[in-house]
Amino acid sequence: MIPHRFDYVAPDSLAGCIEALNTAAPAGGDGEDARVLAGGTWVLPEMSRAESRPARLVDLRRAGLGGVTGTGSGLSVGAMCTYAELLASPDVLRHAPLLHTMAEGITGGWALRSQATVGGSAVSARPQSDVPGALVACGAVARAVGPEGERRFPVAELFAAAMHSSLLPGEVLTGFDVPSTAGAGSGYVKLKRGGSSWPIATAAALVRLGDEGVCRQVSLVLGAVTATPLRVDVDAALVGTTPGDDGVREAAHLAGAAVDEPWDDLLAPGSYRAAVAAPIARRALTMALVAARTTIQETRA
Amino acid sequence: MSDPTTTSTVDLTLTVNGERRTAAVDGRALLLDALRDGFGVTGPKSGCRTGDCGACTVRVEGLIAKSCLRLAVAEQGAQVQTLEGLATDGALTPLQSAFWENNAFQCGYCLSGMLFAAEDLLERVPSPTEGQIREAISGNLCRCTGYDAIVDAIASCAGGERPNDRPGGAPA
Numbered sequence: 279m280i281p282h283r284f285d286y287v288a289p290d291s292l293a294g295c296i297e298a299l300n301t302a303a304p305a306g307g308d309g310e311d312a313r314v315l316a317g318g319t320w321v322l323p324e325m326s327r328a329e330s331r332p333a334r335l336v337d338l339r340r341a342g343l344g345g346v347t348g349t350g351s352g353l354s355v356g357a358m359c360t361y362a363e364l365l366a367s368p369d370v371l372r373h374a375p376l377l378h379t380m381a382e383g384i385t386g387g388w389a390l391r392s393q394a395t396v397g398g399s400a401v402s403a404r405p406q407s408d409v410p411g412a413l414v415a416c417g418a419v420a421r422a423v424g425p426e427g428e429r430r431f432p433v434a435e436l437f438a439a440a441m442h443s444s445l446l447p448g449e450v451l452t453g454f455d456v457p458s459t460a461g462a463g464s465g466y467v468k469l470k471r472g473g474s475s476w477p478i479a480t481a482a483a484l485v486r487l488g489d490e491g492v493c494r495q496v497s498l499v500l501g502a503v504t505a506t507p508l509r510v511d512v513d514a515a516l517v518g519t520t521p522g523d524d525g526v527r528e529a530a531h532l533a534g535a536a537v538d539e540p541w542d543d544l545l546a547p548g549s550y551r552a553a554v555a556a557p558i559a560r561r562a563l564t565m566a567l568v569a570a571r572t573t574i575q576e577t578r579a
Numbered sequence: 580m581s582d583p584t585t586t587s588t589v590d591l592t593l594t595v596n597g598e599r600r601t602a603a604v605d606g607r608a609l610l611l612d613a614l615r616d617g618f619g620v621t622g623p624k625s626g627c628r629t630g631d632c633g634a635c636t637v638r639v640e641g642l643i644a645k646s647c648l649r650l651a652v653a654e655q656g657a658q659v660q661t662l663e664g665l666a667t668d669g670a671l672t673p674l675q676s677a678f679w680e681n682n683a684f685q686c687g688y689c690l691s692g693m694l695f696a697a698e699d700l701l702e703r704v705p706s707p708t709e710g711q712i713r714e715a716i717s718g719n720l721c722r723c724t725g726y727d728a729i730v731d732a733i734a735s736c737a738g739g740e741r742p743n744d745r746p747g748g749a750p751a
Contacts, residue, residue: 280607286652319648322609323629326647337653362642387718388699389636389643473717474631 280325284309288337292423292452295341300425300448303334312336314450316358316398319390343397343452346370352458353377355418357397357451364396374456375569376464376482380412383468385476397451400436401443403506405541406476408468410437411501414509415482418456424449440505440541461577462486462495463570465562468502469554471545477502478546479554481533481562485570491520496566498529498559503537503551510536510559526563533559589652595620596664604651611635613651614661622662622691626720633719636692637661643699645718662691665698673736674698683732685723692719697733706737 285303289295299312313332315321324330344358348369355364361381364370370378384390385408399409400420410433418433425448433454438444445451468480480501486494493516500508512529519525534556540548592601595618602617609628614620614637626634628647635646638660665672671679674697684690693716700707700715707715712733713726721729 279605279609279612283607286606286650288653315650315653317648318650318653319630319645322648322650326609326628335650337650339653385718386630386645387633387696388715389633389645389696389718390630392642393644393648473713474720 280322281328282309282325282331284325284332285334286337287334288340290340292341292343292450295336295338295450296423296425296448298334298336299450309333311447314338314401316401317360317393317395318398319386319394320398320402320404338450341450348373349455353454353456355396355454355456357395357400357453359396359453360392361390361394361396362392365391373458373460374416374464376412376416376459376466376484377456379464379466380408380482383466384408385470385474387474397453400433400454401445401451403437403439403441403443405440405505406478406502406543406545408477408480408501411480411499411507412466412482413454413456414507415484415497415499416456416459417497418454420454421452422446422449423452428452430455434507434509437506459484461573463566463568463573465565465567465569467558467562467565469558476545479503479551479558481555481558483559483562483566485516485521485563485566487567487570487574489574491571491574493517493519493521493525496529496563498533498563500533500537500555500559503540503555505539505541508536512563516563521567526560526567529563530556530560591617591651591654592656593618593654594658596660606652608651609647610637610639610649610651610654610659611646614646614659617651620661620663624688624691626688631718631720632689633692633696633716634689636695636719638695643695662694665694672698674701674733677732677735678729681728681732681735683725683728684721685725689719689721689723693721693729697729697736700733701736707733709734 287298309331312334315335315337343356346355346359346367352373364381413433420433420436462484465483468477482499484497488494496516498510510533515529537552537555540552542548588603589606591604604613604617624634626632630648637646696716
């Protein structure tokens with residue numbers, strides 16, 4: 279039972295949700311402000327523990343924000359898209375396999391895959407979540423709609439601080455545009471203590487190779503090791519080279535050195551997170567390189 | 580906009596284990612609380628109430644779900660299956676029999692959730708590897724630490740094979 283009294287609404291349109299979010303809840307409740315409910319996996323436990331006391335809960339379930347679809351240039355991921363929907367989508371495998379790999383390993387078991395949402399996880403901005411780092415690595419653009427209309431911004435800007443998104447009061451995150459990474463190799467590695475543990479460190483890597491195996495483009499983002507996703511510039515170690523073990527090791531070294539303010543919590547101290555950043559980065563880059571070489575071989579065949 | 584539920588008790592109608600029923604529940608109740616206190620089905624257990632332990636797992640509209648992460652009023656009209664809805668006419672399901680044969684529960688608190696997680700796995704992957712089994716129950720915690728027996732029980736049902744059909748599968 280949630281201890282405080284609140285109003286629950288589930289409008290059947292986005293406009294209705296934004297209106298409900300921006301008008302006062304009826305008298306009789308004893309909370310403050312309004313809060314959006316997506317999958318509920320963070321919001322409801324916070325309310326049960328009285329850490330969050332919204333006067334009104336605006337459920338997005340009928341607002342038409344679910345699912346993932348292929349666009350001409352990539353993916354449109356709805357804020358209410360579940361991990362199960364990501365996993366079932368051939369468009370995700372084609373355009374952003376990194377998101378598929380990420381969704382396969384989320385914390386909480388299969389029940390969470392059809393319950394938790396990509397948008398909800400992003401707005402929660404938990405340092406230990408898989409979603410923030412993976413979206414940043416994919417170069418996703420966030421879409422948010424408020425009373426003043428829609429704005430679009432690089433998803434990295436959504437993660438303002440640990441547990442804080444940059445959404446403005448009264449705004450609803452509606453989804454993401456994810457550019458296609460088809461042709462690039464992707465790698466995703468997460469270090470966790472046990473089967474049901476939250477990640478201690480994640481690394482997402484994308485590598486694009488030219489015809490002769492020369493690295494044209496590389497992208498590396500660490501998650502869970504800092505309060506918000508950490509993009510590391512490893513171009514100097516890999517771009518323009520035919521990447522081998524030395525180059526990958528150098529890139530991983532750059533990743534480890536970039537962690538100057540590590541995230542620290544009960545799961546692992548900051549010093550540990552900083553220490554594991556480089557090896558996790560190395561594994562993700564190696565995985566991405568293998569995938570990129572495979573892609574080239576398949577194209578030639 | 581729907582009626583405010585701020586202070587009220589709500590008539591919640593669910594199809595619980597195939598039977599359409601209505602119960603008066605507090606508008607602040609989680610689905611877990613509504614099932615146990617409003618509908619009187621106590622198969623789903625209250626454990627961590629944060630979505631970690633899986634003791635409250637049920638099926639909502641056919642998909643396994645942690646009922647502590649759902650607001651009861653949001654599920655108006657939904658089909659819900661609980662532990663009570665697994666066995667038909669008193670006959671255990673093959674998975675339930677396998678858990679019995681393998682001593683795969685001790686205190687039994689995690690059992691309901693384990694059965695749903697296992698059933699969900701076997702529907703997706705009829706012959707899972709041990710790794711797939713362990714991954715499938717990663718959202719369900721057993722504090723009696725009986726995981727090996729649980730994995731054995733699930734593995735014994737691989738390929739739809741009933742544990743009682745195996746040579747030497749008689750109760751210990």
